[in-house]
Amino acid sequence: MSDITMIRAAAERLKGHARRTPLLSSPFLDDIAGRKVLVKPECLQHTGSFKYRGGRSALSALDEATRARGVIAFSSGNHAQGVALAAREFGVPAVIIMPADAPRMKIDNTRALGAEVVLYDRAGGESREAIGEKLTNERGLTLIKPYDEPQVIAGQGTCGLEIAEQARAQGVTRADVLTCCGGGGLTAGIALALEAEAPGLRVRPCEPEGFDDTARSLAEGRIVANTQPSGGICDAIVTPQPGQLTFPIMQRLCGPGLTVSEDEALRAMKLAFERLKVVAEPGGAVALAAALFRPDEIAGDAVICTISGGNVDAAMFRRALDISL
Amino acid sequence: MSDITMIRAAAERLKGHARRTPLLSSPFLDDIAGRKVLVKPECLQHTGSFKYRGGRSALSALDEATRARGVIAFSSGNHAQGVALAAREFGVPAVIIMPADAPRMKIDNTRALGAEVVLYDRAGGESREAIGEKLTNERGLTLIKPYDEPQVIAGQGTCGLEIAEQARAQGVTRADVLTCCGGGGLTAGIALALEAEAPGLRVRPCEPEGFDDTARSLAEGRIVANTQPSGGICDAIVTPQPGQLTFPIMQRLCGPGLTVSEDEALRAMKLAFERLKVVAEPGGAVALAAALFRPDEIAGDAVICTISGGNVDAAMFRRALDISL
Numbered sequence: 347m348s349d350i351t352m353i354r355a356a357a358e359r360l361k362g363h364a365r366r367t368p369l370l371s372s373p374f375l376d377d378i379a380g381r382k383v384l385v386k387p388e389c390l391q392h393t394g395s396f397k398y399r400g401g402r403s404a405l406s407a408l409d410e411a412t413r414a415r416g417v418i419a420f421s422s423g424n425h426a427q428g429v430a431l432a433a434r435e436f437g438v439p440a441v442i443i444m445p446a447d448a449p450r451m452k453i454d455n456t457r458a459l460g461a462e463v464v465l466y467d468r469a470g471g472e473s474r475e476a477i478g479e480k481l482t483n484e485r486g487l488t489l490i491k492p493y494d495e496p497q498v499i500a501g502q503g504t505c506g507l508e509i510a511e512q513a514r515a516q517g518v519t520r521a522d523v524l525t526c527c528g529g530g531g532l533t534a535g536i537a538l539a540l541e542a543e544a545p546g547l548r549v550r551p552c553e554p555e556g557f558d559d560t561a562r563s564l565a566e567g568r569i570v571a572n573t574q575p576s577g578g579i580c581d582a583i584v585t586p587q588p589g590q591l592t593f594p595i596m597q598r599l600c601g602p603g604l605t606v607s608e609d610e611a612l613r614a615m616k617l618a619f620e621r622l623k624v625v626a627e628p629g630g631a632v633a634l635a636a637a638l639f640r641p642d643e644i645a646g647d648a649v650i651c652t653i654s655g656g657n658v659d660a661a662m663f664r665r666a667l668d669i670s671l
Numbered sequence: 672m673s674d675i676t677m678i679r680a681a682a683e684r685l686k687g688h689a690r691r692t693p694l695l696s697s698p699f700l701d702d703i704a705g706r707k708v709l710v711k712p713e714c715l716q717h718t719g720s721f722k723y724r725g726g727r728s729a730l731s732a733l734d735e736a737t738r739a740r741g742v743i744a745f746s747s748g749n750h751a752q753g754v755a756l757a758a759r760e761f762g763v764p765a766v767i768i769m770p771a772d773a774p775r776m777k778i779d780n781t782r783a784l785g786a787e788v789v790l791y792d793r794a795g796g797e798s799r800e801a802i803g804e805k806l807t808n809e810r811g812l813t814l815i816k817p818y819d820e821p822q823v824i825a826g827q828g829t830c831g832l833e834i835a836e837q838a839r840a841q842g843v844t845r846a847d848v849l850t851c852c853g854g855g856g857l858t859a860g861i862a863l864a865l866e867a868e869a870p871g872l873r874v875r876p877c878e879p880e881g882f883d884d885t886a887r888s889l890a891e892g893r894i895v896a897n898t899q900p901s902g903g904i905c906d907a908i909v910t911p912q913p914g915q916l917t918f919p920i921m922q923r924l925c926g927p928g929l930t931v932s933e934d935e936a937l938r939a940m941k942l943a944f945e946r947l948k949v950v951a952e953p954g955g956a957v958a959l960a961a962a963l964f965r966p967d968e969i970a971g972d973a974v975i976c977t978i979s980g981g982n983v984d985a986a987m988f989r990r991a992l993d994i995s996l
Contacts, residue, residue: 656948660944667985
């Protein structure tokens with residue numbers, strides 16, 4: 347089970363590898379939100395999302411012989427790239443099982459990072475689990491799950507250690523910390539880090555409307571699933587339901603979830619472009635959108651939010667730029 | 672005259688105010704350049720460009736009574752915003768004299784940061800110097816020049832202190848450091864900082880074709896001007912000629928200048944979007960363009976470059992996104 351000791355150990359292993367992203371702000375965003383807005387742009391992390399933290403944490407926690415046989419992951423996007431880069435850095439094989447209809451750019455990027463990409467037909471009869479199990483048994487690969495894996499949660503938690511320190515340096519010790527939430531790895535990791543390092547900071551998961559499984563699960567006190575397992579433009583952070591490991595952590599430590607519309611996520615992307623000069627993907631912008639457009643659901647003089655990733659293609663980014671604010 | 676002692680003092684004054692921007696990289700950019708590319712994204716600095724460093728340095732170096740009377744600057748863009756924010760932080764008046772045909776967004780932003788914007792007709796008979804002199808005399812304002820001012824150069828030099836430290840942490844001690852160069856404040860400041868802190872790093876100014884006054888001045892050993900005083904899409908870094916204070920520093924410390932086309936600057940903007948997830952303005956992308964597209968004019972296993980600013984409107988950014996790489 348992940349805890350603060352594991353997060354601190356992960357931070358040690360990530361030193362000199364994961365990037366320490368800055369904590370950004372803009373008086374123009376403060377004006378919109380009606381309070382100070384501090385933004386942790388994990389789009390600036392290696393591979394363009396926080397997922398590298400968890401991938402590197404998990405790989406570096408394996409014993410050398412196990413790691414040398416290689417790793418395997420199921421992912422259509424950011425987790426794939428995080429694991430692929432970490433594996434390349436260790437010089438070990440990575441097999442990534444991706445749906446054949448995943449965005450071309452994400453497949454290409456994962457391959458370019460040295461991973462062996464195995465495509466499966468999402469609509470057809472092929473089970474990715476069956477493909478994965480076969481490869482795992484044949485080659486002795488270790489599965490790196492995207493969020494329900496203690497060392498992955500610990501790796502994402504290193505982002506929380508940085509938030510605690512950087513917020514304190516800016517004089518913010520009491521605030522909501524809004525996270526972009528899919529399976530809950532980042533949210534749970536940050537929540538554990540803040541519990542120990544900045545108990546006045548409370549994590550609240552943010553999701554797109556229609557995929558608010560975490561918000562509803564927290565409200566009901568049990569894991570509930572989305573009616574649709576995937577879809578929408580915020581795909582990078584959409585999962586069927588909160589994880590078995592992440593949910594109890596979120597239930598214990600997080601405040602109520604927040605939801606935003608896809609249009610609000612696009613507007614937040616444009617404001618991140620204009621005011622912070624960073625590139626956010628739609629799913630990566632939901633927490634900023636909540637910080638800006640849900641002022642009445644947030645208390646206090648300051649709010650902190652993550653931008654979880656920036657892996658967006660030019661066509662989608664144009665859609666955001668075309669919005670008039 | 673600016674020197675390393677002034678830069679170190681400026682760094683002390685900027686502590687807790689200027690942002691320490693990270694040093695970014697991407698294996699995809701390394702592949703294009705054929706060497707390691709380390710990028711210092713000053714677009715992430717307050718107000719979206721390195722200019723805040725110089726503005727804050729200059730204002731913080733004034734004695735309190737002088738500062739309280741207020742400051743004045745001539746600028747159509749980034750320097751205006753840097754000075755305006757610094758003045759607001761000190762709670763003192765700032766008057767910015769801007770051409771009436773400056774981009775609306777830059778005028779609005781400067782006003783929104785609390786400055787009094789005085790517009791003059793660039794094409795007509797009005798001399799901005801006459802307007803400025805009148806205001807200065809009436810109100811006892813202090814002029815903050817954009818680059819030919821020792822405390823401004825010292826402020827920009829703090830970016831060089833960070834580069835020295837961050838490059839060393841990544842194992843890079845011998846490399847060219849490519850700077851986006853207008854009047855030479857950033858270039859000279861970084862060169863002075865590296866002379867003291869990282870003597871194996873050599874600064875080389877980068878400019879857009881047609882506005883290569885610094886490259887030609889360095890080649891001829893004397894200050895020569897551009898044939899046209901302004902124009903093009905890289906306007907943020909176009910000045911008529913190198914400064915009287917900055918040129919001798921650049922002449923003593925810098926290697927040969929590099930020039931790139933506007934099209935190459937736009938391509939670099941798109942690659943910064945795709946691979947670094949940061950927003951660069953055309954002028955802010957010329958050094959990255961040189962790092963990527965002038966491999967034969969650079970030596971060594973690594974190259975460092977600045978992205979000097981990211982204050983670009985959506986229409987221009989769309990132009991960059993539309994380029995096929």
